[in-house]
Amino acid sequence: MKGRFLLVLSLILIFVMSFSGFGKVKIKxxxxxxxxxxxxxxxxxxxxxxxxxxIEVEYEVIPWDSYHSKLLNALVSGNxxxxxxxxxxxxxxxxxxxxxxxxxxxxxxxxxxSNVFENIWxxxxxxxxxxxxxxxxxxxxxxxxxxxxxxxxxxxxxxxxYKEFLEVAKKxxxxxxxxxxxxxxxxGLRGARGGHAMWNTFVGYFDREGKIRTGKSIIDAxxxxxxxxxxxxxTPPTAPTDGFLQVxxxxxxxxxxxxxxxxxSSNDVVKALGKDKVGVARVPIGINGGWTHVVPEGNAIFSSxxxxxxxxEFISWMAEHDQVDRWCRMAGSxxxxxxxxxxxxxxxxxxxxxxxxxxxxxGTLPTVPQTAEFVETLWPTLFxxxxxxxxxxxxxxxxxxxxxxxx
Amino acid sequence: xxxxxxxxxxLLILPALLTISLIIMYPIIYSIVxxxxxxxxxxxxxxxxxxxxxxxxxxxxxxxxxxVKNTIIWVFWLVILELILGMISALLLDRRKPFINVIxxxxxxxxxxxxxxxxxxxxxxxxxxxxxxxxxxxxxxxxKDYIPWLARPNTALYxxxxxxxxxxxxxxxxxxxxxxxxxxNELIESALIDGAGAFHRFIYVKFPWIAPSVxxxxxxxxxxxxxxxxxxxxxxxxxxxxxxxTLAVYTFKKAYISLDxxxxxxxxxxxxxxxxxPVFFYVKLLRKTxxxxx
Numbered sequence: 226m227k228g229r230f231l232l233v234l235s236l237i238l239i240f241v242m243s244f245s246g247f248g249k250v251k252i253k254x255x256x257x258x259x260x261x262x263x264x265x266x267x268x269x270x271x272x273x274x275x276x277x278x279x280i281e282v283e284y285e286v287i288p289w290d291s292y293h294s295k296l297l298n299a300l301v302s303g304n305x306x307x308x309x310x311x312x313x314x315x316x317x318x319x320x321x322x323x324x325x326x327x328x329x330x331x332x333x334x335x336x337x338x339s340n341v342f343e344n345i346w347x348x349x350x351x352x353x354x355x356x357x358x359x360x361x362x363x364x365x366x367x368x369x370x371x372x373x374x375x376x377x378x379x380x381x382x383x384x385x386x387y388k389e390f391l392e393v394a395k396k397x398x399x400x401x402x403x404x405x406x407x408x409x410x411x412x413g414l415r416g417a418r419g420g421h422a423m424w425n426t427f428v429g430y431f432d433r434e435g436k437i438r439t440g441k442s443i444i445d446a447x448x449x450x451x452x453x454x455x456x457x458x459x460t461p462p463t464a465p466t467d468g469f470l471q472v473x474x475x476x477x478x479x480x481x482x483x484x485x486x487x488x489x490s491s492n493d494v495v496k497a498l499g500k501d502k503v504g505v506a507r508v509p510i511g512i513n514g515g516w517t518h519v520v521p522e523g524n525a526i527f528s529s530x531x532x533x534x535x536x537x538e539f540i541s542w543m544a545e546h547d548q549v550d551r552w553c554r555m556a557g558s559x560x561x562x563x564x565x566x567x568x569x570x571x572x573x574x575x576x577x578x579x580x581x582x583x584x585x586x587x588g589t590l591p592t593v594p595q596t597a598e599f600v601e602t603l604w605p606t607l608f609x610x611x612x613x614x615x616x617x618x619x620x621x622x623x624x625x626x627x628x629x630x631x632x
Numbered sequence: 633x634x635x636x637x638x639x640x641x642x643l644l645i646l647p648a649l650l651t652i653s654l655i656i657m658y659p660i661i662y663s664i665v666x667x668x669x670x671x672x673x674x675x676x677x678x679x680x681x682x683x684x685x686x687x688x689x690x691x692x693x694x695x696x697x698x699x700v701k702n703t704i705i706w707v708f709w710l711v712i713l714e715l716i717l718g719m720i721s722a723l724l725l726d727r728r729k730p731f732i733n734v735i736x737x738x739x740x741x742x743x744x745x746x747x748x749x750x751x752x753x754x755x756x757x758x759x760x761x762x763x764x765x766x767x768x769x770x771x772x773x774x775x776k777d778y779i780p781w782l783a784r785p786n787t788a789l790y791x792x793x794x795x796x797x798x799x800x801x802x803x804x805x806x807x808x809x810x811x812x813x814x815x816x817n818e819l820i821e822s823a824l825i826d827g828a829g830a831f832h833r834f835i836y837v838k839f840p841w842i843a844p845s846v847x848x849x850x851x852x853x854x855x856x857x858x859x860x861x862x863x864x865x866x867x868x869x870x871x872x873x874x875x876x877x878t879l880a881v882y883t884f885k886k887a888y889i890s891l892d893x894x895x896x897x898x899x900x901x902x903x904x905x906x907x908x909x910p911v912f913f914y915v916k917l918l919r920k921t922x923x924x925x926x
Contacts, residue, residue, distance in 0.1 A: 290866065294888045301673065318891070321674035406777050416783075418869060463760035463780040465872040466788070471759070480761055594674035601889045602869070609872040613785055616873075 249281045250535045253306035254524075255296065257289040259489050265555040273542055280535045289469075293601060300324050300527070307530040308540055313348060313520060314590050316358060318597040320351030326526040327356030331537045337545055340562045345521045351592045360540045361523035362549050363558035365487035366580040366587060367422055368517065370494060372397075372482045373504035375409075386510040387427050387449070390483075394459035397482035411459035413481035414450075416612060417468035421590075421604040422518035423485040424450055429513025430625065433588035437631045438513060439622070446512035448618035451611040465609045491557040491576040505579045507586070519587030521561055595628050603628060660904075666897035673891035686898035696899070698874045699882040702789060703858060703906075706878050709790075710857050713797050715850060718804020723834070725805065726812045736809070743802035751866035754795035758782055782868050785875035792867050792876055796860065804849055811845035812838060844918065851914045855907055879903050 258266060270282050285306070287295055293315065299305040300322065311319070319325050332338050341361060349359040371383065375397055384390035394411025401408040415423055425431055428446040432438055454460045461467065461475060473490055475481040477497035485508055494503055508517045524540035526533055542548065546564050553560045553571075559580045560566050571577040590596050607624055610616035626632065670682045690696045725736055742750070757765050760780030769775045781791035815838050823833045839846075861884045864870060870877030870885065877885075879899060887896035 297673075297888055297891065318674050321676070322891075323676065417871070461761055461780075462778075463783045466780075466783045466868055471761075475761060478762070598890050602885050605869065605871060606874060610874075613872055615785065 249279055250532050252280060252282045252308065252532055252536050252539055254282050254284045254308050254536075254539065255287055255292075255299075255306045256284065256310035256524075257292045258286050259289075259556060260492075261286055263555050265551060269543070269548060269551070273539060277538065277542075280538060282539055293597070303529065305527045305529060307532055308524055308526045308536040310522065311359065311525045312522065313359065313592065314596050314600050316349075316351040317591070317593040317595070319525075320355070320358070320592075321594040324527055324529070325351075325358045326528045326530065326533055328358060328360065328526065328537070329356045331533075331541070332357060332360075335541050337541060337562075340546070340564055341544070342561055342563060342566075345561050348519075348521050348589055349523065359521070359523040359525050360537075360544045361521040361561045362544045363523075363553055363556065364519065364521045364561050364580075365489060365558055366517060366519050366583045367426065367485050367487050367508060368579045368583050369506045369508050370476060370484050370486060370490070371504045371506065372479075372498075372502055374502045375482050376504065383504070383506045384509045387512050390427075390509040391453070391457065391459070394453065394483065395457060398459045409479060410461050410475075410481050411483060412453060413467065413472040413475045413484040414453055414460040414464040415467055415469070415472045416454070416465040416605065416609055417471075418601060418605045419469055420467075420608070421600055424604070424608065425511075425518065425588075425590075426485060426508045426516055427511040429511050429516055430622075431516070431588060431590055432514075433516060433586070435589050435591040437591070437626070437629055439626060439631060442513055444618045444622050447608075447611065447622060449512060451608065451618065454612045455614060465612050488557045488559055488576045488580050505575055507579060507583050515586035516588050517583050517586050519584055519589060522558075523561075591629070593629070595630075599625070599628060663897045664901055666894060667901045669894045669897075671892075671894040673893065682894070686895050687902070689895060690898055690902060695874055695877070695882060696879075699877050699879040700906075702874075702876065703878040703880070703903075705789060706793065706860075706864075707854060707858050709793050710796055710800065711850060711854050713793075714801050714804050714853060715846070717797070717801045718808055718849075719846075721801070721805045722808035722812055725809055736806075739805055740802045742799045743806075745799060747799070747860075747862045748866060750795060750799045751863045754791075754798070755782065755867050758791045758794070782876075783872055785872055788868050788872060789876040792864055795867065796857070796863055799863070800853065800857070803853065807845055807849040808842060811842035815841045847914055847917055851910055854910045858903065858907055879906075 256266075266284075266286075270284055274281050293312070296305070296309060296311075300319075305324070316325075345361055345364070346357055347353070349357050349361060351358065369383075375381075376383065376393075379396055381393050381396060382389070384393045390412075397409060397411040398407060399409050400406060414420070424447075427450045428443060429438060430443055430447070454464045461480060463471060467475070469486075472481075472484055473486065473493065476484045477494060479498075491503075491505075508515075524543060526536045526540065530536055543552075544562075546562060549560050549562050550565045550568065552558070553565065557576065559577060560571060565571065566581070590600070603625070607616065607621040611618055611621050667686055668681060668683060669679065670685070671679050721739060725732065725739065745753075757763055758781040760766065760778050760783055763778070763781070765781075766775070766778040770778060779787065781787045819837050819841070820833060823837045828836065858878075859880050860878075861880050864876055864878060864881050865884065868876045870881045874882075880903065883896050883899040883903065886892050886899060890896075
């Protein structure tokens with residue numbers, strides 16, 4: 226009798242547990258994390274789920290290197306998440322594939338809309354007159370990291386333009402122990418995927434509105450940048466295939482004296498070198514004028530989602546004051562919200578300060594479908610060939626022009 | 633009754649046949665059909681039948697020929713080296729010694745590693761600034777300065793071959809070892825009695841016995857290696873330039889980066905045609921040795 230009672234009770238419990246999620250809308254969310262070891266994001270999801278009993282967010286953290294191809298795979302096979310963190314360079318491609326949900330109708334009823342810096346919204350469209358596709362939560366702006374202690378030791382000034390930059394890089398490419406091998410290089414050049422942003426700082430192929438420049442000055446500037454490796458040898462010999470980890474690792478370990486990256490690396494760099502050794506400044510003015518990459522980052526909803534309202538509830542919650550403040554402090558990124566940017570933490574932080582100051586010369590890449598291919602494969606393949614002398618600068622620029630349909 | 637007996641075997645294998653058709657044949661046929669179409673995901677309005685245009689494009693594409701050349705180097709060296717090292721290690725492990733089973737298990741470990749982990753590990757082992765391999769070679773006096781293995785066009789592919797060799801050799805070892813253990817002891821004893829040394833015992837007794845296993849393992853590895861994408865893509869992305877880009881990697885990039893599925897399908901069909909060559913030689917070899925293909 227007792228046994229039967231326990232059996233029935235167990236069955237009822239199992240039945241109830243199976244349906245405990247009944248009535249909850251489950252949202253699938255994908256993202257990459259620059260600091261996956263930090264618990265903040267995981268805690269934020271728990272918080273959201275607890276505060277929204279009718280919604281449950283199921284996330285998947287995917288490494289950056291495979292994120293784009295995995296997302297495309299999912300979209301093409303008809304099995305994407307409801308919403309995902311996306312990079313704005315993919316907007317043109319995703320818009321052409323017609324997989325993004327326009328967010329204007331949700332944003333007009335969102336109380337947080339006016340708290341976002343106004344000029345950010347235009348960067349979150351695929352076309353100037355098109356809809357907004359992304360709800361942003363952070364901004365990254367590229368600037369120069371440099372070894373303050375080495376600059377002081379060798380009496381060097383922070384370079385303001387590309388000529389001064391080269392001179393400083395040469396002076397900081399040193400054989401410190403006289404064994405005939407270079408111990409420190411002036412500049413950590415990123416030749417692998419992602420290096421296009423630093424490249425454009427000096428070359429100026431894209432202007433600040435994302436329009437393409439052509440002509441001899443671009444070809445010469447491109448060759449100059451490749452010559453940092455090939456002719457002037459102020460970069461590590463691994464530069465052609467150095468990616469984010471290698472470039473950052475080189476700076477943190479003292480192998481390089483200058484790199485260009487964004488505030489996301491500031492915590493790691495200070496932890497490795499100490500505050501006293503790390504200096505930051507606006508990027509030098511390039512050969513074709515001043516330019517630095519400004520990238521708002523955020524979340525988009527896919528048009529195939531069956532839970533768009535709930536997905537917007539989540540991504541707009543991620544873009545509220547408290548969440549943006551916590552995220553930006555953890556990731557070391559620049560807030561897109563006016564209310565957060567006013568906080569003393571951001572106003573007094575040297576990395577935040579230089580990021581905000583750099584927005585003045587900030588620009589983006591064109592939001593056209595070809596941009597994703599340019600970023601993911603064409604730029605690294607072609608520029609590596611120029612660095613290694615397998616292709617001329619002119620041939621590279623010609624191929625880029627062909628991709629973008631420019632004369 | 634006779635008619636029923638004739639059809640019953642087919643009815644019994646029908647479920648398996650349907651499953652294989654769905655999972656294997658349908659994607660292959662779909663890819664072949666797609667290779668005759670223009671289909672770029674970012675231009676969904678511009679889709680249509682283009683005949684052999686994608687194939688002609690491949691033959692006029694410099695990147696295609698670079699990829700073919702790299703594929704030949706990649707497959708040739710990797711298969712040969714895995715075969716030789718696998719054979720040597722299998723022969724060494726084919727003996728009764730204390731803890732031999734533990735050693736066999738340890739030897740298999742690299743094969744168990746996920747390719748992504750293998751690739752990430754070897755990127756750092758071969759690193760031109762901090763890599764352990766450079767450090768060892770430098771301290772042994774074999775090199776005067778660290779070599780940026782993965783950043784030089786003439787060493788990048790060979791650096792990746794090193795990584796793939798470490799991972800893939802255990803497969804040959806295990807397959808050959810399993811075959812060696814089926815060699816009848818009486819044959820080996822007879823050879824010993826006849827005065828055959830270790831080398832002659834291997835050439836005239838063991839190898840003919842294990843030959844079918846060696847052939848099928850070589851064929852399988854050739855096909856797998858030719859189709860290998862992840863280890864190359866993670867280690868160098870096919871760079872620097874296109875110096876480590878194989879046809880499989882190029883196809884992957886065309887499909888998932890350029891989103892040009894029509895052209896990518898044509899490239900994959902060409903790769904299949906190339907891979908029919910080792911299959912042809914395998915069947916010929918097996919017929920020659922009189923062994924049953926299955």
